[in-house]
Amino acid sequence: PSPTHRAIQSMAVSLSNENLPPLPLSPTKHQYSRSLGPSVLEKVISKTRPTFLPPKPKQEDNKHLADWQDIMRQSRLAADKRRKALQDRRLLREKKVEETLHIWEKEILPDWRVVNKNSRLRKLWWKGVPTKLRPALWERAVGNPLALNKDSFRMCLSRAKRALASGTFPSAAVIDDDVATTLPSLHLFLPERGPMHTDLKELLYAWVVSRSDEGLGYQRGAARIAAMLLINLPIQKAFVVMRNLLERHCMRSFFGGDASSADVDAYYRIFDTLLADAMPKIYFNFKQHHISPASYLPDWLLPLFLDHLPFEACARLWDVFILEGDSFLYRASLAILAVLEPRLFFPDKQELLELLRGENKAAIDVAIREGNSLDGGKYEIYGLNEESIWERIDAMEDWWRDSTWTRLIQRELPDL
């Protein structure tokens, strides 16, 4: 073939390669330090035809392309199948929960505190509260230690509205921003068209006003919490529950701004201690690259997992957090790291941080190829779902001791 012909052909090859998604053989890129050149794996599989080889004959090229498309098709089919099976298992789980409704109504609803004495009923709670009873049980189990009355929402909101009208409301723009990115996949809170957009904003205005006496302002993440509560409770009750829930010590510290930064540091130390116990290798790798819990824990806790985990998984985590308190936030957070564990051995800080932000490019590429949605929880691309996270939480039964938690709290937060 003439040189021009050859040039055109090799151009065609490189073009077609650019258009192709990465080969299914390497779902996660192996990026051990770039300076060492391609990894062993990358030497074996050829993603592009090396330029020093002659271009493939057209026929061979076509065959390879057809093979490739066939492999891709099968990969998509397999992904569909996995998704379907996962969905079926989820529906089955939900059905089982709904089937226990009569037990809940008879034994738990009259006085939910019975679960503290009865381990069978407590186990039932850990499986998830039936959606019908969530409003009532969340409200009761969070309680009202702040002794807010029914009108407190209305009063705070009217104060907020006066401040808004006079232009003295402090954080309206930040709230708008946070609301606009709250649970986007549900389409409930979007500006303009979201049916609960206004409710969410008003709940947050009132919340900001109610905290202003303590000198606290808006904190990003609050919109997620408010949204979850609004889905389950009418706005006045959502307000009371939100105020009280965020008054629990761990949440209060994370939402407390500069004033509580010492407490937040203590919570980071507690997390590090537990991480070192549970997953020493991850702990060590994080340590080497100076990644402290400050790089990821607040991202999970401020929105109470709603940014990173699928919505349905969060609802069940909330059920148990509301019952068990702060220690469960830590169990859930450790479980997240346990699911991510195989991905956390990168010897590269930027790469690790990117992964923890939910922005790992390889995983996103795979998710797109398999037709998974990208607007749900950020960690869905890493296969984090209700099932995988609960597997890890359940596996913790072996070594988790509430006494360890209590001891750590006493050590790090002696004034509590």
Added chain:
Amino acid sequence: MSKQFQFKLVLLGESAVGKSSLVLRFVKDQFDDYRESTIGAAFLTQTVTLEHNTSVKFEIWDTAGQERYKSLAPMYYRNANCAVVVYDITQPASLEKARTWIRELQRQADPSIVIALCGNKGDLEARRQVSQEEAKKYADEEGLMWGETSAKSGDGVSDIFMAIAKKLPLTAPPPRAGASRNTPGRPAVDLNKQAAGDSNDPCAC
């Protein structure tokens, strides 16, 4: 004197039975052959006028048919006054699904909720798989309202909403202000109701 009532209506049913098309026909008298599936929930309002200067404003919550979001149920059912459960007359499985929704409504929603069973896609008579008798019989047994509609041709659409408006207990107090304060969604559904809505607002600040 004219009276206005406001009610929350939820639309339920399997994916692709035409829930959103039904609302679009009712609210805007339009029809799209190719609608994208609803995600989460969509929200529209429409007002119908009954005799004696009475009007009923529906806040319509059009829900996603996919079962992705079980945990949204409390929001759908909270203060819902009526539910339209839709099936597709060419798909017997969609009637099965409708029965599940109805059982769920009977369990989860307020016992006074008015439920209507609605067989959509009436324009596809040639491909009918669910007979009127079967659906009607089931609706009678469960004490539901029943009707067939075609969002495409518009047949029966306003009838079913009108029938619901008439059946809703108009003497009952309208839903709490909290549930109905905000009417986002498509603008300009009914302009002259704006003023009436404002005067109902208990918050005078």
